[in-house]
Amino acid sequence: MAWRLSAGQLLRIVDVEGSQSGDLFAVAADDLDDGQSNGRTFDMGGTIRLSTRSLLYSRRSRPLLRIVEDEVGVHDMLYAPCSQEMFELEYGVTEPHPNCFDNLANSLASFGVPSTTVTIAFNFFMNVVIGPDGRLEIRPPTSRAGQGMTFAAERDVLVAVTSCAAPGANAGGARPIRVDVGDWQGSRTS
Amino acid sequence: MAWRLSAGQLLRIVDVEGSQSGDLFAVAADDLDDGQSNGRTFDMGGTIRLSTRSLLYSRRSRPLLRIVEDEVGVHDMLYAPCSQEMFELEYGVTEPHPNCFDNLANSLASFGVPSTTVTIAFNFFMNVVIGPDGRLEIRPPTSRAGQGMTFAAERDVLVAVTSCAAPGANAGGARPIRVDVGDWQGSRTS
Numbered sequence: 001m002a003w004r005l006s007a008g009q010l011l012r013i014v015d016v017e018g019s020q021s022g023d024l025f026a027v028a029a030d031d032l033d034d035g036q037s038n039g040r041t042f043d044m045g046g047t048i049r050l051s052t053r054s055l056l057y058s059r060r061s062r063p064l065l066r067i068v069e070d071e072v073g074v075h076d077m078l079y080a081p082c083s084q085e086m087f088e089l090e091y092g093v094t095e096p097h098p099n100c101f102d103n104l105a106n107s108l109a110s111f112g113v114p115s116t117t118v119t120i121a122f123n124f125f126m127n128v129v130i131g132p133d134g135r136l137e138i139r140p141p142t143s144r145a146g147q148g149m150t151f152a153a154e155r156d157v158l159v160a161v162t163s164c165a166a167p168g169a170n171a172g173g174a175r176p177i178r179v180d181v182g183d184w185q186g187s188r189t190s
Numbered sequence: 191m192a193w194r195l196s197a198g199q200l201l202r203i204v205d206v207e208g209s210q211s212g213d214l215f216a217v218a219a220d221d222l223d224d225g226q227s228n229g230r231t232f233d234m235g236g237t238i239r240l241s242t243r244s245l246l247y248s249r250r251s252r253p254l255l256r257i258v259e260d261e262v263g264v265h266d267m268l269y270a271p272c273s274q275e276m277f278e279l280e281y282g283v284t285e286p287h288p289n290c291f292d293n294l295a296n297s298l299a300s301f302g303v304p305s306t307t308v309t310i311a312f313n314f315f316m317n318v319v320i321g322p323d324g325r326l327e328i329r330p331p332t333s334r335a336g337q338g339m340t341f342a343a344e345r346d347v348l349v350a351v352t353s354c355a356a357p358g359a360n361a362g363g364a365r366p367i368r369v370d371v372g373d374w375q376g377s378r379t380s
Contacts, residue, residue: 039228039270039310042326044279048268049324059309061275078238078268080229085251089234119249119309120229130320134239136232 002107002160003181005153014148014178019171021141022163023081023100023121026064027113029156034058035117038077064157069150072143076126082166103162111158126169140171192297192350193371195343203314204338204368209361211331212353213271213290213311216254217303219346224248225307228267240265254347259340262333266316272356293352301348316359330361
């Protein structure tokens with residue numbers, strides 16, 4: 001699903017049952033080509049590890065979302081969202097399979113966002129370990145039931161969130177992610 | 191500059207004077223929205239360190255280029271290409287400044303590629319060290335004068351290459367990069 005957030009509004013993601021990851025993608029409401037960028041986010045923040053106080057930047061180097069609470073602390077922004085092609089190439093799937101890319105792109109399309117804007121995602125709760133030689137290993141999420149994280153909109157944005165259906169990234173399963181959107185008091189930590 | 195390469199054709203990049211990095215971006219010739227993706231490349235290759243035999247993948251998980259020779263071995267695909275906004279935010283520049291994003295996007299525009307396709311780049315010879323906490327440190331390129339690397343087209347592609355004008359990534363300067371494009375014998379190692 002996707003929502004429009006005004007600057008300052010909050011979006012909270014909760015891992016309902018535990019060990020479940022998902023994908024989030026934000027776009028500036030005033031430029032539907034100006035979507036979230038991992039390369040700009042890594043450059044501006046000087047790190048690939050994002051947690052409380054980190055900003056997610058757009059392609060045009062504009063802040064879209066700020067992480068204001070993070071009870072999990074282990075996320076990924078290296079991997080592209082899982083896609084139909086990924087399920088075909090890596091899991092041998094031949095039928096249409098639910099996937100993060102289509103979920104993000106289809107829900108944002110209802111706001112007029114072109115699917116080409118969705119190039120990467122913020123993979124919340126996804127646990128990726130980088131070896132000293134650069135090799136990537138996907139481990140089960142460390143998130144426990146009820147844990148979550150909260151984002152604040154740095155400007156007016158459209159945000160899509162999906163739970164991930166790739167068994168390899170979710171301890172073998174696919175479970176629900178709860179999303180709360182709106183304004184509430186007392187939850188901002190920065 | 192940008193070129194059209196037919197499947198199998200080679201593109202060789204040489205650091206003429208040494209300690210100079212640059213950016214490369216490839217797009218599938220049959221789908222000008224299907225550009226190079228760091229997230230797909232990391233996923234399909236299982237690593238963030240790319241060298242001989244590595245494939246650069248598109249957003250649709252299609253191989254675009256293969257690295258067939260690499261005399262340097264130190265490259266980056268985490269950082270977005272430097273841009274006018276980056277020079278303004280990180281270097282305090284207020285006038286228009288040469289930058290990799292505009293160079294890549296403008297040269298590909300002559301082939302009809304929309305600038306929105308250029309979201310990231312392969313930053314050849316760019317030397318980025320990742321700390322144990324995920325922090326990124328840009329060091330001078332390890333490339334010496336005359337060293338280079340060669341790519342082979344895995345399908346018909348459009349490829350843009352630029353030398354990088356950001357002092358921080360190039361040992362304080364901005365020097366030329368030589369590019370050879372075409373067919374030649376004896377240089378393929380895989």
